[in-house]
Amino acid sequence: MTASLARHGRVAVITLDNPPVNGLGLETRRALAAQVHAAEADPQIAAMVIAGAGRVFSGGADIKEFGSPKAVAEPNLLSLILLVERATKPVVAAIHGTCMGGGLELSLGCHYRVAAPGASIALPEVKIGLVPGAGGTQRLPRALGVETALNMIVSGEPVRSEQLAQVPGQRLIDRLIEGELIAGAVAFAEEIADVRPLPRVRDLKAAHPEADAYFQFARNTARAMARHFPAPVKCVDCVEKSVKASFDEGMRFEREAFLGLMWTPECKALRHAFFAERAASKIADVPEDTPLRPVDRVAVIGAGTMGGGIAMNFLNAGIPVVMLEMKQEALERGVATIRRNYEAQVRKGKLKQDKYEQRMALLSTTLSYADIGDADMAIEAVFEDMAVKQAVFEQLDAVMKPGAILATNTSTLDVNRIASFTRRSQDVIGTHFFSPANVMKLLEVVRGAETARDVLATVMALGRKIRKTCVVSGVCDGFIGNRMIEQYSRQAGFLLEEGCTPTQVDRAIEKFGFAMGPFRMGDLAGNDIGWYIRKRRYLEKPDLRYSRTADLLCEMGRFGQKTGAGWHDYQAGKRDAIPSPVVEQMIADHRAALxxxxRRISDEEIVHRLVYSLVNEAARLLEEGIAAKASDIDMVYLTGYGFPLHRGGPMCYADTQGLFNVVEDMKRFARNPHDDAAFWQPAPLLARLVAEGKTFNPA
Structure with a gap:
């Protein structure tokens, strides 16, 4: 039974018990309705308390049911809330932990609400491309005030119960319970058991003194901040109805908006991303109950930009870090950079001074490998060169205690070869952080051929602790993200040779929704990094063709923003990309030499050549087992490479376009004499999915 009833004198405590978040799936809705009916029918019961088992009240509707018959099967969430609201005995919601989405909408249908301090309260539906669909946009403005409610609904961000209890005139939280919540809720229910009439949020009035101007301002703001997503503007429209229409009219409008958004490409993409992030943590041959190794102290080898950023992740999580460098000056620069980063957060009000001091107190430094031997994990963040990595790992093998995890932050190099430099290859793993490491969400966890399962499970859990989205990759040159981006970059180069300018390519893909085009991205990362990799490719893969424009650019010393000139020109102190006549002339001269x-190239061709190059290479990665799931690849690109969230990732986007259509476009690209026809042969997996009428991501 996912909802149980216990009598406390005249009060029935009905407890939702559907781990992990007491989701309001069909079974739970039916059980809760049955217990409400039982309490209503019992003459010994004068009032009810609805509470949540475990650490949460309710995380809301079961998103897995969205779009399925279970979502509308009776009692659906609307019917359940109406049942509670129409109860003849007072119903009190006892809120603790998390009260979100349908859980908050259920509580708003109750006659009273009490809450424990620290409870996290939200209507986060906008984050999956929806408006609240069970009265949230109509009841919350009545209970909390229009502006506070609209801010919560449009942002989807949680707010603490004690903050909401202080909102002037609010009727959301009737009492904060400082002690034991259930005892306090039962006592409150006893107090109000005989109060009549029963208060209903729907009977309150939602008002705003300057409604027309306020809602127009809110609509314009939502449109500007979320231009690729329809849901935020629809949230404004729904809340406006709470002010300008009757409650029932507002409910009808909200429901139509909810159902209309459910099938939009943006909502499908956001729901895909929601599930993909959770699926990424599941590894087929690593049970969830795999024992973890303790990681209470971390050593970081290298105090440069990457090493300092990696260290900050662990300091933020309260894990002590010892940072090692070869020279004192390098250590001092690294520590100074970490201080500056934290001090900037303090100035902006994002970090309290005492927290900053606590984090810095967890950081120590050394010039000697002998001082890091007792760390539970060592992460190297040194120059991307195999000989340099070898020297580091031989030292780590010599000094680290048995069972310590040895991690390499390489972005392209062979993790198996790096592991071979030790006598403990089972303890070696890749942890590919993305720069800036203290900001970027993605962590590619690279599983070596001999990496132990408990090492993999430990690093995945540790990644979550430092608030990273972790995706497992097998070993290959570039792993998932960089192996794919190489093909994307090759296509960008071919487009220049055929007639595009860097500005045109960047603008086309940015209009599609990428945070940054390939040439602006190169200027930001440093064009010399790609040059270094290409030089290695020319020796290892002499048959792989690249446009020479990127090499010619680097030979001119145009490495990007750090030199003030790359594919684009840059003014001192600014990051605006200015078209460069010098670069355009270099491209034109190179084109003439070839x-x-x-020719005139459309934005559509630019986008599809760039995106489908990612898709075809990703299909090869899946075929080879480097990536376990198509959704893992989508998470890599959504969190690490600026792929537009409203497209759901490259594999999700390909599915929405239809894989048959993707392959037809690839056939056209293969006929282009200036492109790479061999590359555009569909990967075996892609060809098989088209033949079978399937998609990368099953529905």
Whole structure:
């Protein structure tokens, strides 16, 4: 039974018990309705308390049921809330832990609400492309005030119960319970058991003194801040109805908006991302109950930009870090950079001074490997060169205690070879952080051929602790993200040779929704990094063709923002990309030397060549077992490479376009004499999915 009833004198305590978040799926809705009916029918019961088992009240509707018959099967959430609201005996919601989405909407249908301090309260539906669909946009403005409610609904962000209890005139929280919540809720229910009439949130009035101007301002703001997503503007429209229409009219409008958004590509993409993030943590051959190794102290080798950023992740999580460098000056620079980063957060009000001091107190430094031997994990963040990595791992093998995890932050190099430099290859793993490491969400966890399962499970859990989205990759050159981006970059180069300018390519893909085009991205990361990798490719893969434009750019010393000039020009102190006549002339000269007559290339062709190059290479990664799931690849690109969230990732986007259509486009690209026809042969997995009428991501 997912909802149980216990009598406390005249009060029935009905407890939701559907781990982990007491989701309001069909079974739980039926059980809760049955217990409400039982309490209503019992003459010994004068009032009811609805509470949640475990650490939460309710995380809301079961998103897995969305779009399925279970979502609308009776009692659906609307019917359940109406049942509670129409109860003849007072119903008190006892809120603790998390009260979100349908859980908050259920509580708003109750006659009273009490809450424990620290409870996290939200209507987060906008984050999956929806408006609240069970009265949230109509009841919350009545209970909390229009502006506070609209801010919560449009942002989807949680607010603490004690903050909401202080909102002037609020009727959301009738009492904060400082002690034991159930005892306090029962006592409150006893107090109000005989009060009549029963208060209903729907009977309150939602008002705003300047409604027309306020809602127009809110609509314009939502449109500007979330231009690719329809849900935030619809949230404004729904809350406006709470002020300008009757409650029942507002409910009808909200429901139509909810159902209309459910099938939009943006909502499907956001729901896909929601599930993909959770699926990424599941590894087929690593049970969830795999014992973890303790990681109470971390050593970071290298105090540069990457090493300092990695260290900050652990300091933020309260884990002591010892940072090692070869020279004192390098250590001092690294520590100074960490201080500056934290001090900037303090100035902006994002970090309290005492927290900053606590984090810095967890950081120590050394020039000697002998001082890091007792750390539970060592992460190297040194220059991307195999000989340098070898020297580091031989030292780590010599000094680290048995059972310590040895991690490499390499972005392209062979983790198996790095592991071979030790006598403990089972303890070696790749942890590919993305720069800036203290900001970027993605962590590619690279599983070596001999990496122990408990090492993999430990690093995945540790990644979550430092608030990273972790995706497992097998070993190959570039792993998931960088192996795919190489093909994307090759296509960008071919587009220049055929007639595009860097500005045109960047603008086309940014209009599609990427945070940054390939040439602006290169200027930000440093064009010399790609040059270094290409030089290695020319020796290892002499048959792989690249546009020479990128090499010519680097030979001109145009490495990007750090030199003030790359594919674009930059003014001192600014990051605006200015079209460069020098670069455009270099491209034109190179094009002429190749005997290519430039042609007009549409934005659609630019986008599809760039995105489908990612898709085809990703299909090869899946075929080879480097990536376990298509959704893992989507998470890599959503969290690490600026792929537009409203598209759901490259594999999700390909599914929405239809894989048959993707392959047809690839056939056209293969006929282009200036492109790479061999590359555009569909990967075996992609060809098989088209033949079988399937998709990368099953529905």
């Amino acid at each position: 005997g290519i007559t430039p």
